[in-house]
Amino acid sequence: MPNFVGRDIISMDEFSREDIMYVMRVAELMEKNKYPELLKGLIVSTLFFEPSTRTRLSFETAALQIGAQVISTTGAQFSSLYKGETLQDTAAVIGGYADVLVMRHPEKGSARALADGTDKPIINGGDGPGDHPTQTLLDLYTILSAKGTLDNLKIGFVGDLKYGRTVHSLATALRFFNPELYFIAPKALAMPDEYKERLDNAAVKYHESENLDDFIGEVDILYVTRVQKERFTDVEEYNKYKLMYIIGNDTLNKARKDVSIMHPLPRVGEIKTEIDNSPNAIYFQEAWNGVPVRKALLALVTGRFKLEDQTQSGKLVKKNVLLTIGSEDNKKKMLPDIQQLATVGYNLYATAKTHKFLKEMGVENTQLHKISDTGKQPNIKDFLEQKRFDIIINIPSGLGSEEATDGSLMRRMAIEQSIPLITDPQVAHFLIAALKKEA
Numbered sequence: 001m002p003n004f005v006g007r008d009i010i011s012m013d014e015f016s017r018e019d020i021m022y023v024m025r026v027a028e029l030m031e032k033n034k035y036p037e038l039l040k041g042l043i044v045s046t047l048f049f050e051p052s053t054r055t056r057l058s059f060e061t062a063a064l065q066i067g068a069q070v071i072s073t074t075g076a077q078f079s080s081l082y083k084g085e086t087l088q089d090t091a092a093v094i095g096g097y098a099d100v101l102v103m104r105h106p107e108k109g110s111a112r113a114l115a116d117g118t119d120k121p122i123i124n125g126g127d128g129p130g131d132h133p134t135q136t137l138l139d140l141y142t143i144l145s146a147k148g149t150l151d152n153l154k155i156g157f158v159g160d161l162k163y164g165r166t167v168h169s170l171a172t173a174l175r176f177f178n179p180e181l182y183f184i185a186p187k188a189l190a191m192p193d194e195y196k197e198r199l200d201n202a203a204v205k206y207h208e209s210e211n212l213d214d215f216i217g218e219v220d221i222l223y224v225t226r227v228q229k230e231r232f233t234d235v236e237e238y239n240k241y242k243l244m245y246i247i248g249n250d251t252l253n254k255a256r257k258d259v260s261i262m263h264p265l266p267r268v269g270e271i272k273t274e275i276d277n278s279p280n281a282i283y284f285q286e287a288w289n290g291v292p293v294r295k296a297l298l299a300l301v302t303g304r305f306k307l308e309d310q311t312q313s314g315k316l317v318k319k320n321v322l323l324t325i326g327s328e329d330n331k332k333k334m335l336p337d338i339q340q341l342a343t344v345g346y347n348l349y350a351t352a353k354t355h356k357f358l359k360e361m362g363v364e365n366t367q368l369h370k371i372s373d374t375g376k377q378p379n380i381k382d383f384l385e386q387k388r389f390d391i392i393i394n395i396p397s398g399l400g401s402e403e404a405t406d407g408s409l410m411r412r413m414a415i416e417q418s419i420p421l422i423t424d425p426q427v428a429h430f431l432i433a434a435l436k437k438e439a
């Protein structure tokens with residue numbers, strides 16, 4: 001299990017796949033449960049020496065929701081950095097006041113410099129054109145929620161890929177998930193070689209073009225970015241590129257029907273408001289996801305929350321349950337139990353026919369594709385590999401050809417992953433009654 005206690009969150013370069021999935025699980029719990037006293041008695045300091053709306057306010061919201069107190073400074077001119085104080089000295093002093101320091105600063109490498117001055121955990125809220133790891137984690141959380149998986153996705157990045165730190169961090173993190181990446185930018189704002197080399201080293205496939213039309217029909221996700229005015233020394237140069245790509249209804253008409261449009265925000269004209277209400281537009285949800293993800297990070301680095309404690313304490317947290325129930329008769333018989341699971345807040349996932357039946361009966365659940373539906377997302381195989389199921393209730397209808405292949409493969413993987421597997425309706429009934437009691 002990853003250990004985040006006391007850890008600095010500086011760059012996605014320092015995250016493994018296991019780390020990322022761990023944060024995703026904790027964020028999921030933070031979204032579904034209230035932990036109003038988790039950080040009771042702790043102080044979070046937000047040091048923002050460059051403009052921010054979402055990052056600062058979602059960190060502060062996160063800290064307050066889980067019981068911490070917040071001290072903050074905004075703008076270098078209102079801090080002693082303006083008088084020439086070093087970041088190390090700032091860290092040494094604030095580290096004596098607060099338990100976690102979150103900083104945004106205009107210079108690449110500044111978060112590392114801050115971390116050198118204190119033993120308290122430092123969280124990088126964006127260091128100039130460098131990294132923005134917490135944005136990346138909330139971007140990954142948004143992708144996971146929208147697509148049900150992080151694996152094997154085709155992701156386009158459009159806009160300012162040279163200065164856009166969110167792009168650098170996200171592309172770096174995606175190297176673990178076998179993506180195919182599409183970089184769409186004018187040559188002057190192309191993805192820097194440094195980040196492409198990282199992708200080459202991880203054998204990630206990527207393509208480049210100045211023309212969005214070359215790739216718009218390919219991608220599952222289009223990640224749009226603002227041209228970063230504040231990084232340009234020549235305003236004429238900025239004006240040349242600022243609205244080179246504008247995403248609107250005409251873009252959606254050329255895209256895949258299920259394309260998701262993301263943007264770290266703020267936008268300054270590169271996405272038309274006409275698509276805001278489209279189900280493809282997920283950038284506001286992306287911004288709101290900053291709260292559960294940042295709650296997760298604060299809870300983890302302070303050591304106040306560990307996934308392993310949640311399961312060991314015997315108090316069952318809201319978990320992911322896969323339902324795959326063979327016969328119509330069993331589906332009907334088990335409906336009251338499944339309704340109870342949904343009522344007490346379990347996340348239900350189901351295979352196609354079980355999904356359809358439950359949907360018709362008004363039970364919220366997410367459809368997953370069978371392991372044998374290779375390439376179809378979201379897929380049970382990815383969920384199993386990512387250890388995202390806590391319980392599998394699989395009631396086979398018999399040993400037909402499908403059961404002998406797909407069902408048995410799933411059951412074998414479940415056992416290999418030590419996931420509780422229930423194959424009998426009566427046992428499932430008693431288990432659900434126990435889970436309901438705990439909830």
Ligand code: CP
Nearest residue numbers: 052053054055264265
């Ligand atoms: N996405 C993001 O970092 O937004 P802010 O600049 O408003 O924090």
